[in-house]
Amino acid sequence: MCAEVSPGPDNSRTSEAGAGWVCGSPGTFNDLLPPRVLDFSWRRPAVLWRSRNDVLARLFGDPSNAIRRRCVAALRERGTPAAFTVHRSAPEFSFVLLGDTGEGDRSQYAVVPPLLHAAAGTDFMIIASDVVYPAGDGGQYLEKFFRPYKDYPAPIYAVPGNHDWYDGLRGFLHVFCALDANCSPPPWRGALAFVPRLLWRHPGPIDRAALAEARRTYRGAPGQQAVQPGPYWAIDTPSLRIIGIDTGITGVVDRDQGRWLREVSGGPKPKLLVTGKPLYVDDDHRPGPVEGGGTVDEIVRDPAHHYVAAIGGDIHNYQRYPVRAGDGRTIQYIVSGGGGAFMHATHTIPRTSVVKEGEFRCYPLRGDSLSRYSKLYGRWLRLPRLFELTPEEATAAVRYRLGIRPGRGYRSAATEVRPSRRARFVASVLGVPRDGRRRPRLLRLPVHRLPQRFRSEMADWDRPPFFKSFLRLDVTESQLRIRCYAATGCGDHETAPPCEDEVTIPLR
Numbered sequence: 001m002c003a004e005v006s007p008g009p010d011n012s013r014t015s016e017a018g019a020g021w022v023c024g025s026p027g028t029f030n031d032l033l034p035p036r037v038l039d040f041s042w043r044r045p046a047v048l049w050r051s052r053n054d055v056l057a058r059l060f061g062d063p064s065n066a067i068r069r070r071c072v073a074a075l076r077e078r079g080t081p082a083a084f085t086v087h088r089s090a091p092e093f094s095f096v097l098l099g100d101t102g103e104g105d106r107s108q109y110a111v112v113p114p115l116l117h118a119a120a121g122t123d124f125m126i127i128a129s130d131v132v133y134p135a136g137d138g139g140q141y142l143e144k145f146f147r148p149y150k151d152y153p154a155p156i157y158a159v160p161g162n163h164d165w166y167d168g169l170r171g172f173l174h175v176f177c178a179l180d181a182n183c184s185p186p187p188w189r190g191a192l193a194f195v196p197r198l199l200w201r202h203p204g205p206i207d208r209a210a211l212a213e214a215r216r217t218y219r220g221a222p223g224q225q226a227v228q229p230g231p232y233w234a235i236d237t238p239s240l241r242i243i244g245i246d247t248g249i250t251g252v253v254d255r256d257q258g259r260w261l262r263e264v265s266g267g268p269k270p271k272l273l274v275t276g277k278p279l280y281v282d283d284d285h286r287p288g289p290v291e292g293g294g295t296v297d298e299i300v301r302d303p304a305h306h307y308v309a310a311i312g313g314d315i316h317n318y319q320r321y322p323v324r325a326g327d328g329r330t331i332q333y334i335v336s337g338g339g340g341a342f343m344h345a346t347h348t349i350p351r352t353s354v355v356k357e358g359e360f361r362c363y364p365l366r367g368d369s370l371s372r373y374s375k376l377y378g379r380w381l382r383l384p385r386l387f388e389l390t391p392e393e394a395t396a397a398v399r400y401r402l403g404i405r406p407g408r409g410y411r412s413a414a415t416e417v418r419p420s421r422r423a424r425f426v427a428s429v430l431g432v433p434r435d436g437r438r439r440p441r442l443l444r445l446p447v448h449r450l451p452q453r454f455r456s457e458m459a460d461w462d463r464p465p466f467f468k469s470f471l472r473l474d475v476t477e478s479q480l481r482i483r484c485y486a487a488t489g490c491g492d493h494e495t496a497p498p499c500e501d502e503v504t505i506p507l508r
Helices: 028-032 045-050 053-060 064-078 112-118 138-146 170-177 194-199 208-218 255-264 296-301 366-380 391-402 421-429 452-458
Strands: 085-087 093-098 124-128 156-159 233-236 241-245 271-275 307-312 318-324 330-336 361-363 468-475 479-487 499-506
Touching: 028 112, 053 194, 064 255, 093 112, 112 468, 112 479, 124 241, 124 271, 138 170, 138 208, 156 170, 156 241, 170 208, 241 255, 255 296, 271 296, 296 307, 307 479, 318 499, 330 468, 330 479, 361 479, 361 499, 366 391, 366 421, 391 421
Parallel strands: 085 233, 093 124, 124 156, 241 271, 271 307, 307 330
Antiparallel strands: 093 468, 233 241, 318 330, 318 361, 468 479, 479 499
């Protein structure tokens, strides 16, 4: 467990202070904020309206695959190599990965100082999903991409998330692929086709001069420059091939990208997948359909492809599932979506069945997640004396309802005895499953299962602990080392961020 963080601070598994519940000094990230910071909120009707393509795609059909094919055709006409591959000659290298970054508020900027310290010496960064909220507009890249990462000295690559697609991927392709194209959606067919035709949000204009000035001002150094081949790509090195895929709005990979994925996955070289949608999350297997048949996970699990890990964004926390494939290999399935957006609860994750509970890792810990949400609901409902649970009370309630060993031990006996009736009530209505069983409840407040546009207003805050996270990956010819670091928002943790999880994967 992250031995190299010593003599740094504790992590959330060792103390409440390590989780960020007690801050000795404020975070310096406040000094990085732009002069005027608009608190990002999904309660604003304008924000919801700009995100309407998600609902339309799920009701009337997702046009992402057709749009992507048009954009990829434009990239090929420009001369992009068919393999969509970036080649790097060094067999040993490091990179940092984080997902779901771009709200542009304090929760995003709180990640920056610890990231810059933990990512020292890395060769590049990857953003896995949702670079810009709420709708991927090109005009918002200044405050939500260029400015926050201005001091990261190396190139940044990305795979788009569903929110980047609400602008038809136009802003994403302009910034990361240097392609200015409006690949409009095809016409819908059917009796109700007039509805999406009328309501679909089309890409906004691209201010080329403003984006060029933002790049020059904030990320203009030669070492920061990179043009990735397309919305999906591969970074090929002598030791490891990193493959990034574009999962559109609803998570379906188009047939052309599926064919490319099978081809680039071939050969004996170890491979790591980066995807906008995780394949395992919340104790659920989501294999990722490929248009025309098959799934992304079938490709990952195929012994001939030699995948060692698959990392996805979209869900705003950290989870790791070491899943044993049929041939005896262990593939690390990781969720890394804590890069800046509001936090998705972990206390709603049942006692795991896809892997043994003792092998599962998450951040924040379930008890910390329940405590944070209890305080949010106590404030929101103006019933703090009823709802608010201390981290210790919440840990005891999680242990009682799930029947699991707490992620953080306490010296007192409070977590070993039956928690109070109030704590059990709060855990129940805030969604902690009973003994790991997914049973419906008559009284359960919206925490995780409702769509984002309804729950986000209760799941976002601008004071520590933020419970954000990012990954550092170090590659040698013989192994891949993955570490999850926390971004609590506390000044105490910025220069030596807590290491919450670590796994080393042999590559030979």
